[in-house]
Structure formats: C-alpha cells, structure tokens
C-alpha cells in the first residue's frame with residue numbers, strides 16, 4: 001500500500017502553553033476513509049492543521065506520500081477544509097472562490113468551469129454563484145467552502161467538520177460527494193452519527209490530545225466505555241440497539257437499523 005500521510009511523535013503546544021496534540025503517531029494509506037473523532041477541545045482541529053501543514057508542530061513531523069516533510073511541496077494534493085468556512089471565502093463572488101483552486105492548478109478554463117458548475121449544482125449553489133460570499137447564510141457558506149476544496153480534486157481530503165451548519169438534505173449531498181471522492185478521505189468530527197456512512201476506520205482523540213484508539217468503525221462505535229472515557233457517546237442507532245444485539249450485529253446506520261427492524265417485526 002502507498003502511504004499518503006505518516007505522522008511521528010506529532011505534538012503541538014500553542015504559545016500560551018496549551019498542549020493541543022500530544023505525541024501522535026499515525027499512518028494513512030492511499031484510498032483509506034478515516035474519521036478522527038474526539039470531544040470539543042480534544043485537539044482534532046489542531047491535528048488537522050498539523051497534518052495539513054498549516055501549523056508547524058512543536059515536535060515530531062509529517063511525511064507526505066513517502067516523499068517529503070514539506071507540506072508546501074504537495075500543497076495542491078491536499079484538500080484542507082478548515083472548521084470556519086469564512087477562512088476560504090475571500091474573493092468577490094462565490095464563483096471566484098470555487099474557481100480559485102482549479103485556476104491555481106492551471107486547469108484548462110473549460111474544464112474548471114464544468115467542474116464548478118457540477119459542484120454548484122450538487123451543492124445547491126448555482127443561483128448563488130454571483131453573490132459575494134459574505135452575503136451567504138452559514139449553511140450556504142459551508143457548502144461553498146466544501147465546493148472550493150473539492151473543486152481542485154485533491155488526492156487527500158482533510159475535512160474539519162464538513163457537515164457543520166448544513167441541513168439534512170445537503171449533509172447527504174456532502175456525504176455522497178465525500179464517498180465518491182476518488183482518493184483518501186480524513187474527516188474530523190465530534191459527531192458520531194455520520195461517521196459510519198463515510199469511514200471504515202476511526203481514530204479517537206483523547207481529551208489530552210493523544211490517540212486513545214485506532215480501529216474499525218464498528219469496533220470504536222460499539223465501544224461505549226471507550227467513548228465515555230473520551231467524552232463521546234455511540235451513534236443513535238447503536239444506543240437504541242445496544243444490549244439487544246451482539247456488537248457485531250448492532251446497526252451503525254439508519255438503513256441498517258431499518259433492516260434489523262424489518263427482520264424482527
């Protein structure tokens with residue numbers, strides 16, 4: 001397998017002394033779908049910034065694609081969605097924001113336009129493309145930020161809270177776009193309900209910014225004690241069926257839950 005991200009001893013302390021991530025070792029292989037979960041303040045965003053090369057770790061290092069420790073050298077292969085969509089939307093119109101990545105990469109204009117039109121259609125942005133980004137609602141901004149990261153089709157997506165302010169309809173659209181992404185996906189989220197639909201592997205960040213677990217989605221999401229220890233709780237479907245079925249049979253998603261109920265009724 002090809003390693004796309006390899007972190008060793010990754011530690012980041014902010015200037016005020018807060019250690020946000022602590023001695024993180026992790027390896028992500030090409031094509032993996034990984035969720036990084038943890039309570040508020042556990043260090044997920046800091047880990048994302050460090051893996052994306054947007055904060056310099058105070059110790060340790062990240063190697064990209066087995067080639068380099070310099071994130072800038074592989075910048076166009078990393079799609080980093082920051083937690084705050086306002087960090088992306090800095091052009092005069094939403095269209096320019098979404099076109100920015102493809103333009104930087106030198107994609108032919110026609111191809112870039114087709115890509116922007118298709119993402120805008122998927123994410124309900126077509127009628128908003130000529131608006132200034134600051135005149136969008138919170139959910140619309142989030143959708144525009146997601147579109148601007150997907151627009152340049154990076155090898156690796158590092159997405160902090162991609163479902164943030166988004167309603168159920170567009171949450172499903174974003175989930176499908178992320179699932180269809182032909183590359184590696186790492187999603188950072190405190191909310192476990194969406195995890196089984198996008199990730200097969202889950203990394204759990206403890207409150208002190210260390211990694212408490214790295215296992216399959218099923219193993220992590222059905223481990224109520226582990227999740228309680230780190231300030232999380234299992235997804236809704238798991239909580240409903242816990243104790244009624246073996247962990248190996250507990251439904252992780254709503255469609256799975258419906259199937260179990262259909263079998264039982």
Ligand SMILES: Nc1ncnc2c1ncn2[C@@H]1O[C@H](COP(=O)(O)OP(=O)(O)OP(=O)(O)O)[C@@H](O)[C@H]1O
Nearest residue numbers: 014016018020039040041042043044045046047190
């Ligand atoms: N700029 C900063 N200066 C000092 N401390 C910070 C800074 N940014 C974050 N922290 C602290 O670092 C720790 C980790 O924060 P981080 O934002 O990485 O957590 P998170 O898991 O992403 O949280 P959330 O789920 O709330 O987004 C927290 O204790 C936080 O208060």
